[in-house]
Amino acid sequence: MKEGRIGANGTWVGASVPRREDPRLLTGRGRYVDDLTAQGMLHAQFVRSNEAHARIVSVDLSEVLNVPGVVAAFTADDLNLRDMVGVMERPEHEFRVTAMPVLARDRVRFAGEPIAIVIATDPYTAEDGLEAAVVTYEPLPPVVSEEAALAPDAVLLHDEAPDNTYVDVTMFATEGIDAVFDDAHRVIGVDLRSGRQNALPMETRGVVAEWIDRDEQLLVRTCTQIPHTIRDTVAACAGLDERQVRVIVPDMGGGFGQKSCVGREEVAAAAAALRLRRPVKWIEDRRDNLTASFLGREQHYRARAAFDAEGHLLALDTDVICDMGAYSAYPSTAAIEPMMAAVEMPGVYKLPAYRVRARAIATNKAPTAAYRGVSRPQCVMVMERLMERAARELGLDALDVRRRNLITTFPYKNSNNITYDPGSYLESLNLCEQTLREEGWYERKAEAAASGRVMGIGYACYSERTALASTAFSERKPRALVSFDMSDITMDMTGSVRVTTGTLSHGQSHETTMAQIVADRLSLPIDKVKIVQGDTDKITYGFGSFASRSIVIGGGAVAAAAVALTDQLRILAAHLLEVDTDAVELDGEGGVRVRDEPERRLSYGDLAFVAYLQSPRLPKGFGPGLRASGSYDMLADGVFSNATHGVVVELDPGTGGVRILRYVCVEDVGVAINPQVVEGQCRGGIAQGIAGALFEEVRYDPSGQPLAPSFMEYKVPTAMEIPDIRIEHLETPSALTESGAKGAGEGGTIGAPAAVLNAVNDALRDTGVEFDDTPISRELVYRALENGPVGPGAATPAH
Amino acid sequence: MKPAAFTYHRAGSVRRAVELLSELGEDAKVIAGGQSLVAMMNYRLARPEHLVDIAHVKGLAGIRRVGGALHIGALTTHHAVEVADLTPDFAVLSRTMRWVGHLPIRTRGTIGGSLAHADGTAEWCILAVLLDARIVVEGPGGTRRIAASDLFLGPFTSALEPDELIVEVVFPRRAPRAALTEYAERRGDFAIVAAAVDLDGCPEAPDIPLVVLGGVAPTPLPVRLGPDFTGTTGPGRFGEFATAVADQVQIRDDTGVSAHYRRGLVRTLVERACEEAAQA
Known part of the structure; x- marks a missing residue:
């Protein structure tokens, strides 16, 4: 085993290698967008709509330009940018094409929508400029709820979307499903809503854009998860060739999906920089991030499930409504939440018959983008509530009901037409329960009850399809298909390599984990490997990082490129050593040797010297130089990470307070490239899941005004609210991926809300009250406990 | 979330602060720890034309026992009270500080600022009323003492005149229980x-x-x-x-x-x- 290689097989992969990002990030040497500057840089802010829904009668910026220090102000007409339009290749009755203008033109559809960009010498003056703008509105009735959006006489947000419906798909519809319900021993219902949330990256959105004459390029330095898509979109909106836009992404303080869409402000700031030929910076402030950024998660599920007397799930029929807000975001479109919900709903459970109708509706709220987990937290809530309720109504143990229904033979093709690769669904549940039992939580719960305290234990089982690529996304039929990733690798004369990736680490440690993958392939120390990301001029193409795709797809591409480079090294070494290529091998010490004569060896540096500086010695057709490329696509349905979460809560009858006493997560992401990084992902995800279950909600008043413009109102939990989390690893390596790894980015968030919900309901089991909605209202917990136990019986959902 | 323009004044003494407040009138606000005011200014919910910074005034921070009473200087931070040894007579003040915001807030925010801000749920405001504190205020006409029960007139509204400055808070009687x-x-x-x-x-x-x-x-x-x-x-x-x-x-x-x-x-x-x- 070599120094620093502490993985099980003496490899980098599997070792908790210290994060290569940490020295700079932890010592304040990270460079985020707001750290960047440029000669003569100006600062932008946006005139935003005061109204949730209105026609714009006029936008008068004349007084804005009179504010000392304001340099320019532009409306949609001034900049004349092409709209952003995301398209699904689906029939019109399933998907309505609607446009999102970069700046609102004649209509505003949510309070906070950008109407004009004001550019000034400093950010303070820019805000002074905003106050001088005069926008005249002709108010329209605000549509702020599902019920209002779907009302027969509702005002339409988009003329192209009748019934305020962007997406309406009915899928799967297993033949004979109605008969299954008719004949079922018991039909269980769940009616469940999840609150609107903000993905809440610690770093808000932001951009510095400038035109560089020499490069004939608009340089856009922005914090995004999707640099190439930003490049393509800025070019398209501004009428430039793609070569004329370069996107560079500096260090990022998170994205969580909010930065996986093209921001209207990013495009507008870039266009203003182009127009003014001066650098323009826009940094989103927290108020704008909380009210006018991309949001997510507001959904309503009505599910019916048929069970037999032993608790076997026979059929599921679900109606999903996703409140996508005012626009179909680009490029993900308003289909992102309903399609994910429809396709992924069954999760870890065998489901013989399935039907789902999934809709995306338009309301006068800030629009929805991906948020870590995308619909799957709610799908898991639906399934886990069904398991609990079925157990209760059938008089069975809720964990036994789960065990009867968990998929245990793999590969398994479910009624959602997806084939699941092997996982540890049952094993993770068993280990999670065993862990909580061994830690004594069941006894403590019983003791607590005896002394008048109220404790509950809840579980959630789930799998998460990760590494969605061409096969998985094709089924959803977007016009622009997210699929492969490609990498280029070059070796220099010191034997070091630079490897590009089209994925984009915004906190996931790819500089470390992908270097681990490459280092193993080339038998190099990890500090000889540099991962290059986030620059559209250095990386041919890529889709960025979201949907837990990076370590499988991006990792697969860097591995393929590294392997291709090893082929180059072997060909060159064999030629120079005058043996067949088959007769040489990597020696594990940074060189290539003749297999049967290990003393005959050339180091990578020797080989690179020849490749670059002694080209006459190269074999015919080789090089020059030492470089290679690779790509990767997931042609299977994806690979499924799985986990069981177990939560112990205590409720305070005096306040309705909910305290998490213990959190255990038993997870399986296949081969963990870097277990410590996986745990970090897991913990952060769980914190965000707890936030959704217990704390955060973006609420609006009846006129559509957002009620949470600061962290006073938007209750992101802090370290005081998030408990210690115990994480146990199981490892079911994927046979479908380059490293045996599965995606690990979103899982924690997916399981936590359901587990917390179930724990609270377990604590309330004698009160006759059950919660299905999130976030859980403390007042309703208080009211549930106020009247004391009513004894076991039919529970009433608390809405 | 950038404040509107204001003029910054740094007062070196209580007297200078009061002079400035008298000159500048209702357009001026006193800033000490800034834990409430700065946030409100960043949201442009507060738009003072002038800020009078008293953070550098000497002698306004500190805790003294005078007979059976406790005197706390207006610039004393929540954290200083939290870690002070006030047992047993005034330990309630230290114990209560754990409820005030988070630690970073407590290291900046002051008792005088909290009382002047007059948030009806603020711990200092409640404690002052509970323990019948006297708020020592300096104005152009000299010093006056306001009973805590007379200080709070409404949400974020106090009996302080625009040209008055809280300099000290006196807790006159012990409260061990x-x-x-x-x-x-x-x-x-x-x-x-x-x-x-x-x-x-x-x-x-x-x-x-x-x-x-x-x-x-x-x-x-x-x-x-x-x-x-x-x-x-x-x-x-x-x-x-x-x-x-x-x-x-x-x-x-x-x-x-x-x-x-x-x-x-x-x-x-x-x-x-x-x-x-x-x-x-």
Whole structure:
């Protein structure tokens, strides 16, 4: 085993290698967008709509330009940018094409929508400029709820979307499903809503854009998860060739999906920089991030499930409504939440018959983008509530009901037409329960009850399809298909390599984990490997990082490129050593040797010297130089990470307070490239899941005004609210991926809300009250406990 | 979230600060720790034309015992009170500081700033009323003392004149059996309800616990029960006492918090404050 290689097989992969990002990030040497500057840089802010829904009668910026220090102000007409339009290749009755203008033109559809960009010498003056703008509105009735959006006489947000419906798909519809319900021993219902949330990256959105004459390029330095898509979109909106836009992404303080869409402000700031030929910076402030950024998660599920007397799930029929807000975001479109919900709903459970109708509706709220987990937290809530309720109504143990229904033979093709690769669904549940039992939580719960305290234990089982690529996304039929990733690798004369990736680490440690993958392939120390990301001029193409795709797809591409480079090294070494290529091998010490004569060896540096500086010695057709490329696509349905979460809560009858006493997560992401990084992902995800279950909600008043413009109102939990989390690893390596790894980015968030919900309901089991909605209202917990136990019986959902 | 333009003045003395406030009138605001004011300015909810910074005024920070009383300088931070040894007579002040925001806020925010800001759920405002504090104020005409019960006129509204500066807060009587507790969904938030109690009551009714509530009225709300509760100092009667307090206060339904729930919180928190005070 070599120094620093502490993985099980003496490899980098599997070792908790210290994060290569940490020295700079932890010592304040990270460079985020707001750290960047440029000669003569100006600062932008946006005139935003005061109204949730209105026609714009006029936008008068004349007084804005009179504010000392304001340099320019532009409306949609001034900049004349092409709209952003995301398209699904689906029939019109399933998907309505609607446009999102970069700046609102004649209509505003949510309070906070950008109407004009004001550019000034400093950010303070820019805000002074905003106050001088005069926008005249002709108010329209605000549509702020599902019920209002779907009302027969509702005002339409988009003329192209009748019934305020962007997406309406009915899928799967297993033949004979109605008969299954008719004949079922018991039909269980769940009616469940999840609150609107903000993905809440610690770093808000932001951009510095400038035109560089020499490069004939608009340089856009922005914090995004999707640099190439930003490049393509800025070019398209501004009428430039793609070569004329370069996107560079500096260090990022998170994205969580909010930065996986093209921001209207990013495009507008870039266009203003182009127009003014001066650098323009826009940094989103927290108020704008909380009210006018991309949001997510507001959904309503009505599910019916048929069970037999032993608790076997026979059929599921679900109606999903996703409140996508005012626009179909680009490029993900308003289909992102309903399609994910429809396709992924069954999760870890065998489901013989399935039907789902999934809709995306338009309301006068800030629009929805991906948020870590995308619909799957709610799908898991639906399934886990069904398991609990079925157990209760059938008089069975809720964990036994789960065990009867968990998929245990793999590969398994479910009624959602997806084939699941092997996982540890049952094993993770068993280990999670065993862990909580061994830690004594069941006894403590019983003791607590005896002394008048109220404790509950809840579980959630789930799998998460990760590494969605061409096969998985094709089924959803977007016009622009997210699929492969490609990498280029070059070796220099010191034997070091630079490897590009089209994925984009915004906190996931790819500089470390992908270097681990490459280092193993080339038998190099990890500090000889540099991962290059986030620059559209250095990386041919890529889709960025979201949907837990990076370590499988991006990792697969860097591995393929590294392997291709090893082929180059072997060909060159064999030629120079005058043996067949088959007769040489990597020696594990940074060189290539003749297999049967290990003393005959050339180091990578020797080989690179020849490749670059002694080209006459190269074999015919080789090089020059030492470089290679690779790509990767997931042609299977994806690979499924799985986990069981177990939560112990205590409720305070005096306040309705909910305290998490213990959190255990038993997870399986296949081969963990870097277990410590996986745990970090897991913990952060769980914190965000707890936030959704217990704390955060973006609420609006009846006129559509957002009620949470600061962290006073938007209750992101802090370290005081998030408990210690115990994480146990199981490892079911994927046979479908380059490293045996599965995606690990979103899982924690997916399981936590359901587990917390179930724990609270377990604590309330004698009160006759059950919660299905999130976030859980403390007042309703208080009211549930106020009247004391009513004894076991039919529970009433608390809405 | 950038404030509107303002002129910054740094006062080197109380006298200079008062002079500046007199000159600048209602367009000026005093800034000390800035923990409430700066946030409001960043949201442009507050737009003072002038800021008079008193952070560098010497002698305004510090805690002194004078006879049986405790004097706390206006610039004393919450954290300084939290870590001060005030046992046993004024330990309630130190213990209560754990409820004030988060640690970074406590290292900047000051007692004078909190009282002047006059948030009805702020811990200092509730404590001041509970313990009958005297707010020592310097103005153009000299020094005056305002009783805490006269300081708070409404939400974020105090009896301070625009040209007056809080220089010191005097807690005149010892309170070894007092406590404050509160509830919010997140630690560090302003309370939905805060309850403070002094089991030894007040000089007018020394044997009946005095309660001051935050979160149920625009200003800290003192609640005094009748002679039925004389001698309610033992745990056996705290529940009954708390229920009587909760039944006595007028509470209205509010967005997101019904009167019923808030009343329940009052009952719970008064009882818990009594228990904590009894163990103090």
